[in-house]
Amino acid sequence: RRCYCHKIGNRLCQKYGNKNIRMMGSHAGSGKPLSAGEIAVEAYGGWKWNCFMSRYGCENNYNSKSKFIKIVNGKTDFILQEYLDKYNDTSAPDVVIFSLGCNDIALADENSLSGMIAGSFAARKKLIQEFRKVMPDTIIGVVLLMPPNISDTAFEENYHGEITRKQYTINQFNYMRQTLLELQNDPDISLIPVYTAIDEKMAYPENNALHPNYFGKQQFAETLFAWFKNILCCI
Numbered sequence: 001r002r003c004y005c006h007k008i009g010n011r012l013c014q015k016y017g018n019k020n021i022r023m024m025g026s027h028a029g030s031g032k033p034l035s036a037g038e039i040a041v042e043a044y045g046g047w048k049w050n051c052f053m054s055r056y057g058c059e060n061n062y063n064s065k066s067k068f069i070k071i072v073n074g075k076t077d078f079i080l081q082e083y084l085d086k087y088n089d090t091s092a093p094d095v096v097i098f099s100l101g102c103n104d105i106a107l108a109d110e111n112s113l114s115g116m117i118a119g120s121f122a123a124r125k126k127l128i129q130e131f132r133k134v135m136p137d138t139i140i141g142v143v144l145l146m147p148p149n150i151s152d153t154a155f156e157e158n159y160h161g162e163i164t165r166k167q168y169t170i171n172q173f174n175y176m177r178q179t180l181l182e183l184q185n186d187p188d189i190s191l192i193p194v195y196t197a198i199d200e201k202m203a204y205p206e207n208n209a210l211h212p213n214y215f216g217k218q219q220f221a222e223t224l225f226a227w228f229k230n231i232l233c234c235i
Contacts, residue, residue, distance in 0.1 A: 031062030
């Protein structure tokens with residue numbers, strides 16, 4: 001879903017004075033090969049914060065392995081500089097945006113939520129620390145979670161009781177509240193409040209609880225674009 005947001009965001013940049021923007025990533029969405037002048041992403045459906053530091057499966061597909069790690073003599077090495085060498089001509093990017101967390105807490109209930117949030121935050125802290133070692137001057141934005149579809153029926157159709165709208169909304173609220181408490185005064189991180197711009201009814205198909213339609217993707221992208229234009233003065 002985020003890849004469409006990247007496309008919309010790229011069009012907004014081209015239209016409103018940022019024609020030289022260049023995105024960085026290992027694929028162009030859903031594992032599609034990179035193409036000059038097109039979008040590039042490091043986006044994977046279903047991934048959590050810790051996946052980028054731990055996922056290294058045997059499958060031969062684009063989302064089976066994190067591009068930030070490799071296994072050497074049974075040990076996991078974080079190889080962000082090698083990633084930059086390959087995908088950004090060795091240079092650190094000006095801006096990195098992390099949009100993660102939904103999958104960390106989607107399945108939580110009242111008994112497991114606090115532990116899942118703690119685990120997600122620990123993974124987030126570790127990943128951002130690794131990025132800071134290699135790119136100390138890069139602006140890092142962290143997206144605050146979108147609200148879900150307002151429809152209970154959409155959750156029932158998608159998850160058949162495994163995830164309910166009521167519980168997910170509780171999870172999302174607590175995750176964001178604790179994120180704000182932890183990061184709002186962090187001088188090295190900028191929070192991106194996309195939840196303020198998402199229409200919980202119009203932004204989703206009737207039968208999808210957490211994946212927005214084109215209108216929702218447009219709202220998401222426009223919010224990222226507004227944030228991006230605001231922080232350009234810092235670059």
